[in-house]
Amino acid sequence: MKIKAPKIGYFLKLAFNGLFKNTVMTLSSIFVLLSCLVIMGSFYLVIKNVNYNIEKIDGYNKIVLFVERDATEFEVLEIGDKLREIKGIESAVLETKEEALEKQVSQYAESAFLFEMYKDDNPLKDSYIITYSTDADVNTIKMNIEREIDQISKLNVNMEVVEQIQSIKNAVAIIFSWLLILLFAVSLFVIINTVKLSVFARRDEIALMRYIGATNSFISTPFLIEGLVIGAVSGGLAYGLQYLIYKYMMLGLVGQYEVFSILPFAEVKEILIIGFVVIGIATGFIGSLISLKKYNQENA
Amino acid sequence: MIKLTNVTKTYPNGTQALKNVDLTINDGEFVFIVGPNGAGKTTLTKLLLREEKPTSGKIEINGYDLIKMKNRKVPSLRRTMGFVFQDYRLFPNMTVFENVAFAMHVIGEPNRIIGKRVYKFLKLVNLEEQAHNYPYQLSGGEQRRVALARALVNNPQIVIADEPTSNSDPVMAYEMMELLKKINDLGKTVIVITHDIKFVQYYDKRVITISDGTVADDKAGGDDGEN
Numbered sequence: 152m153k154i155k156a157p158k159i160g161y162f163l164k165l166a167f168n169g170l171f172k173n174t175v176m177t178l179s180s181i182f183v184l185l186s187c188l189v190i191m192g193s194f195y196l197v198i199k200n201v202n203y204n205i206e207k208i209d210g211y212n213k214i215v216l217f218v219e220r221d222a223t224e225f226e227v228l229e230i231g232d233k234l235r236e237i238k239g240i241e242s243a244v245l246e247t248k249e250e251a252l253e254k255q256v257s258q259y260a261e262s263a264f265l266f267e268m269y270k271d272d273n274p275l276k277d278s279y280i281i282t283y284s285t286d287a288d289v290n291t292i293k294m295n296i297e298r299e300i301d302q303i304s305k306l307n308v309n310m311e312v313v314e315q316i317q318s319i320k321n322a323v324a325i326i327f328s329w330l331l332i333l334l335f336a337v338s339l340f341v342i343i344n345t346v347k348l349s350v351f352a353r354r355d356e357i358a359l360m361r362y363i364g365a366t367n368s369f370i371s372t373p374f375l376i377e378g379l380v381i382g383a384v385s386g387g388l389a390y391g392l393q394y395l396i397y398k399y400m401m402l403g404l405v406g407q408y409e410v411f412s413i414l415p416f417a418e419v420k421e422i423l424i425i426g427f428v429v430i431g432i433a434t435g436f437i438g439s440l441i442s443l444k445k446y447n448q449e450n451a
Numbered sequence: 452m453i454k455l456t457n458v459t460k461t462y463p464n465g466t467q468a469l470k471n472v473d474l475t476i477n478d479g480e481f482v483f484i485v486g487p488n489g490a491g492k493t494t495l496t497k498l499l500l501r502e503e504k505p506t507s508g509k510i511e512i513n514g515y516d517l518i519k520m521k522n523r524k525v526p527s528l529r530r531t532m533g534f535v536f537q538d539y540r541l542f543p544n545m546t547v548f549e550n551v552a553f554a555m556h557v558i559g560e561p562n563r564i565i566g567k568r569v570y571k572f573l574k575l576v577n578l579e580e581q582a583h584n585y586p587y588q589l590s591g592g593e594q595r596r597v598a599l600a601r602a603l604v605n606n607p608q609i610v611i612a613d614e615p616t617s618n619s620d621p622v623m624a625y626e627m628m629e630l631l632k633k634i635n636d637l638g639k640t641v642i643v644i645t646h647d648i649k650f651v652q653y654y655d656k657r658v659i660t661i662s663d664g665t666v667a668d669d670k671a672g673g674d675d676g677e678n
Contacts, residue, residue: 161556172544359540362500363601364530365557366523 166376173349180345180381184434187338188389188427191331196397196419198327203414205316206285214281215307222302227277230300234279237295239287248275276304289313342438346378350446371443375436382435386428393423452478458508460494468494470664476642481635483651484644486661492644495661496613500534501525513608530558533602535612539594541586548582551601558605572600576630592623599630609640616647628654
């Protein structure tokens with residue numbers, strides 16, 4: 152007998168029927184997935200805030216470039232243009248040797264007379280204070296600067312601080328990646344079991360479908376749609392809940408202590424909503440798929 | 452056509468449910484299968500639906516070789532048969548209409564055809580008025596008729612009814628048998644598995660008696676001629 156194309160409308164109807172008729176299963180799946188997503192999201196936000204505060208440490212993402220003394224004024228300005236073209240560099244601010252001397256004078260106001268003699272023969276050099284993006288690799292930037300600019304007298308990078316911060320950031324990233332994998336695995340495991348329970352609860356219905364001549368894909372499709380819907384709903388709810396937690400816990404409580412700077416929620420909202428919905432849908436779908444594949448193999 | 456050749460079924464626990472059964476049921480026949488509990492009727496049904504495979508022997512139904520066929524072909528085989536379960540097995544969360552329509556959705560029929568055809572078969576079993584009721588709102592006899600409509604709606608070549616008269620009052624039971632006879636008159640093969648000897652005698656059709664896993668007797672009906 153010819154098997155005709157399935158009708159998505161009918162599958163949707165069956166899926167939503169299933170979701171509403173098995174409210175306990177549906178709600179428990181949503182609750183579990185929502186919890187896992189919020190835990191993942193909370194870790195992500197804590198880590199983001201840790202990085203945000205680390206990056207605020209003075210001089211972390213700054214390089215000072217001293218220009219050779221024999222460079223002309225035009226050449227000095229040209230260096231500035233070249234620097235700004237290098238990938239990863241956010242700004243390059245020129246500090247002329249005159250400005251540097253004035254800074255010294257004002258810094259040591261009581262001994263200002265000592266600098267008088269240098270006014271006509273300034274021993275200081277023109278310099279650029281370069282700020283680079285916190286995502287960029289400082290070694291690559293350093294290499295690019297050295298390649299592009301000829302008249303470098305000295306390039307000052309606080310490698311010790313950079314390396315320490317980088318190693319903290321790396322450690323945090325590794326911990327977060329493992330946590331993410333672990334929580335994803337936990338969510339998947341729970342979803343697989345919830346779908347398995349749901350399939351088990353409806354095994355008579357499924358057996359009957361088989362007697363009538365339903366194919367495995369006909370039987371599985373509504374369950375997969377249920378998984379997708381549960382995933383998407385959990386993702387959406389997790390975003391809302393995460394927003395409230397962040398607003399009241401982080402901004403409200405932690406934010407009162409001036410030691411910490413709190414990353415504004417607006418800066419992470421896009422990644423959070425996309426992440427939650429994608430992870431939610433993926434977990435719901437993959438969980439249902441694994442569960443059904445196993446069931447169909449056992450009951451073929 | 453249904454053809455069993457030297458079919459034996461032994462379960463893993465050692466129970467031999469069927470022993471060297473040879474049986475042929477031609478297209479358009481009306482057959483009663485009778486026998487005491489544990490005789491092998493249920494196993495025979497399971498083999499026909501390809502829910503189980505025989506331990507040895509050969510089964511052919513409507514051109515399908517049930518031994519060689521791949522699992523993914525089983526739905527196609529089952530679509531050539533309509534099965535009426537003893538316990539009806541309706542979907543409790545679907546209306547009468549939806550229960551019958553479900554069988555048509557399974558084979559991917561378009562909605563406009565489903566609507567017309569479902570009502571045609573509900574009319575046949577005299578349940579069109581109940582189309583929007585749920586199974587729990589129906590009597591046992593009515594539920595069985597819904598199950599029959601669902602078994603028939605895809606125009607199967609073979610209809611198998613398991614104990615179609617059990618738990619029914621005499622009038623309901625008679626009506627059910629008359630419906631099955633009417634279906635047979637339309638050219639369908641009808642197999643009735645029953646304990647109800649009075650109907651077997653009344654209709655005077657072919658009777659296959661299964662006993663202790665073998666075909667103990669195969670008697671042609673008065674209005675069928677020789678089998």
